[in-house]
Amino acid sequence: MNHGPGLSHPPYPSGLILAGRRVVIVGGGRVAARRLQAFIDAGAAVTVVSPEVDPAVREAANAGTVTLLEREYAPGDLSAAWYAMASTDRPAVNAAVLEEATAARIFCVRADDAPLGTAWTPAVGHHQETTVAVLANRDPERSRRTRDRLLEALRSPIDG
Numbered sequence: 001m002n003h004g005p006g007l008s009h010p011p012y013p014s015g016l017i018l019a020g021r022r023v024v025i026v027g028g029g030r031v032a033a034r035r036l037q038a039f040i041d042a043g044a045a046v047t048v049v050s051p052e053v054d055p056a057v058r059e060a061a062n063a064g065t066v067t068l069l070e071r072e073y074a075p076g077d078l079s080a081a082w083y084a085m086a087s088t089d090r091p092a093v094n095a096a097v098l099e100e101a102t103a104a105r106i107f108c109v110r111a112d113d114a115p116l117g118t119a120w121t122p123a124v125g126h127h128q129e130t131t132v133a134v135l136a137n138r139d140p141e142r143s144r145r146t147r148d149r150l151l152e153a154l155r156s157p158i159d160g
């Protein structure tokens with residue numbers, strides 16, 4: 001079985017229970033904005049560290065659903081986090097975030113170079129009480145398509 005470039009084993013899927021738990025996102029640009037809502041939906045206590053932010057991140061900060069630190073990452077920012085995401089556009093910063101996370105055994109997505117990270121983000125969908133999460137060998141277009149097909153099947157009267 002091929003698990004994708006850079007992976008010798010498949011990822012282990014897990015439904016993280018993040019309600020009330022600290023999640024730190026370093027780099028609040030487009031990728032962070034796309035993934036933010038799922039953390040908010042999960043009830044996580046999200047902190048975003050980023051000197052500039054996507055409008056969706058700004059909106060969430062204004063609404064009080066995330067804590068925004070408008071500055072560059074500094075070592076120690078992951079303190080007390082359960083989960084982290086390194087999503088800046090600077091590889092050296094992402095590497096430093098991952099290093100801090102790894103030292104503290106905090107699972108961490110590395111948005112620019114997935115195999116170096118310790119967690120991956122699946123394509124997710126919900127149908128009634130069922131959650132579908134798809135990882136497709138580091139091919140986001142395929143994971144999105146597969147997720148959509150699964151949701152379609154769940155919505156059909158036979159499978160739903």
Ligand SMILES: C[C@@]1(CC(=O)O)c2cc3[nH]c(cc4nc(cc5[nH]c(cc(n2)[C@H]1CCC(=O)O)[C@@](C)(CC(=O)O)[C@@H]5CCC(=O)O)C(CC(=O)O)=C4CCC(=O)O)c(CCC(=O)O)c3CC(=O)O
Nearest residue numbers: 111112113114120121122123135136137138139140143144
């Ligand atoms: C491996 C993974 C790790 C992780 O980041 O967690 C990863 C990695 C990378 N993605 C890259 C690019 C893009 N990814 C998307 C979209 C999605 N990416 C998602 C997941 C994952 N992406 C993880 C597991 C995926 C799996 O195995 O199935 C989805 C499923 C979930 C979500 O993000 O919510 C979501 C689609 C679902 C939805 O839309 O619902 C788009 C499209 C867009 O932005 O619109 C682009 C732009 C280009 C393009 O179109 O390909 C790059 C290159 C960056 C660079 O060029 O530097 C890397 C880096 C690398 O592969 O090393």
Ligand SMILES: NC(=O)C1=CN([C@@H]2O[C@H](COP(=O)(O)OP(=O)(O)OC[C@H]3O[C@@H](n4cnc5c(N)ncnc54)[C@H](O)[C@@H]3O)[C@@H](O)[C@H]2O)C=CC1
Nearest residue numbers: 027028029030031049050051052072073087088089111112
């Ligand atoms: N995994 C995925 O699905 C995808 C990954 N990417 C990769 O993810 C990275 C980010 O992509 P985008 O969100 O599109 O970039 P972006 O340019 O929209 O956002 C980057 C953010 O990082 C912040 N930043 C820069 N230096 C920082 C520092 N020292 N500390 C904290 N924050 C800092 C910037 O202020 C900005 O808000 C890129 O390296 C890109 O290669 C891109 C598209 C999809």
